[in-house]
Amino acid sequence: MSTAKNNKPTESELEILGILWEKGAGTVREVHEVLEKSKDAGYTTTLKLMQIMHEKGLLKRDTSSKTHVYEAAISQESTQQQLLTRMIDTVFNGSATQLVMQALGNHRSSQEELDMIKQYLNTIEEQQKK
């Protein structure tokens, strides 16, 4: 229960979080520029969205200079986790395995990635033996 996270991000908010998780931090303009590529919305729309997200506790911001700098206030991992859980629940009959296989089947993975996953599976098995 560290930072406010009982607010589940909306679709648009997720897009912004995604951008900030990658960038690390950024101004409204920077975020907006990325957003524009996949979406068309005005600058003030992005601004407003980010302000709301700040109010909700989804973003932190540094207002020390005129141009504010924003940063995600919730971790990518915990958000991923929440979304995954919900998705497995409602759409994958509660089976994580089903989700994993579906993901592997339709999204080309390189040999390196497959190896990484295999290795990870081994790690899990080791843990379970204990």
Added chain:
Amino acid sequence: MSTAKNNKPTESELEILGILWEKGAGTVREVHEVLEKSKDAGYTTTLKLMQIMHEKGLLKRDTSSKTHVYEAAISQESTQQQLLTRMIDTVFNGSATQLVMQALGNHRSSQEELDMIKQYLNTIEEQQKK
């Protein structure tokens, strides 16, 4: 482009689809009864939702008897696929592998399931060699 599927289901609609995918088909009352366990909403709310879904082409229905029987009109697989893709895109930095590992890490899987996944990985590798 068989049946209308350009309509992405909303959150509530997904819950209903999930139920129908499991049941195969059902009346409003039946769906509502399942829904009630995790949510609280009136009967007519569920009814309306399912009517809308029918209009959108998300559900088929049999109106031959007084009590209509509904069934999902879009496949679970294609829906899973769409959702996975979007999720990987916005929240997992475009990496399916990242999603897979996150899912494996936090949702306990039995040894049987792990074996199944391993086997599936081998299948994929075989395919890629060709």
Added chain:
DNA sequence: ATTTGTTTACGAAAATATTCGTAGATCAAT
């Protein structure tokens, strides 16, 4: 045939999410 319970249809309210116009602040360059 009247009552009772269950169903669909419809419309509209309520709640949420998204969008943007406008005004005022700030700063750099003229």
Added chain:
DNA sequence: ATTGATCTACGAATATTTTCGTAAACAAAT
């Protein structure tokens, strides 16, 4: 100090999603 560009704040319009009240149809039981 005026202009121009860029930024934040704010409020409100739009759009979308969710909710439910009410009425009419229907069937089974009294």
